[in-house]
Amino acid sequence: MIDGDRADGYVSVKFEDIGLPVVVDPLDLAAPDDGVDRDDKNNQWIDLHCASCGAIVGTIPAPAPTVPIRCQQCRRAPGCASWCPEGDGHGRELFDADRTCYGREQVVPMTIEPSPGLGMIANIEVSPLRRFGGRDSVYLLANQRHGSSDMDLTATEARQVAALLLEVAEQVENEQGGDRR
Structure with missing residues (x-):
């Protein structure tokens, strides 16, 4: 879902269940003019799955990113140490390495x-x-x-x-x- 154009020419995109906008170049979202039917999700478009529960977070052009992502529900999962001042499992972090x-x-x-x-x-x-x-x-x-x-x-x-x-x-x-x- 495209939220809107930005002054720098990029757009903010929200994938299902992520909740955080991802800023991308609009050309990255546009399907190339190569005659391929983009309605066929198996043809150069892939589903982005949550690394924990497997839920589909969004559909993106191939290839898939090499970093695991979490859906909003799994990002809220507890996992902080007792001494961590955050104490919320770092749910706002999209990538595991940032947790x-x-x-x-x-x-x-x-x-x-x-x-x-x-x-x-x-x-x-x-x-x-x-x-x-x-x-x-x-x-x-x-x-x-x-x-x-x-x-x-x-x-x-x-x-x-x-x-x-x-x-x-x-x-x-x-x-x-x-x-x-």
């Missing part, structure tokens, strides 16, 4: 690390993370002068890193005479 739960981040400023930019302080962010279809992890993001770097750790790995950090911090403090700055 990620981040918990509250804890930020530690790195005071002896040079600034990554004007008015910025280098830091490490730590939060719980659940990627769609993956297991929960401890997410680390280091923002420093050479850019940002992130990684996922299992809970066991995070505990091992924490224990090593405490051990090395103790060695450094002992060498400095107990200075905890």
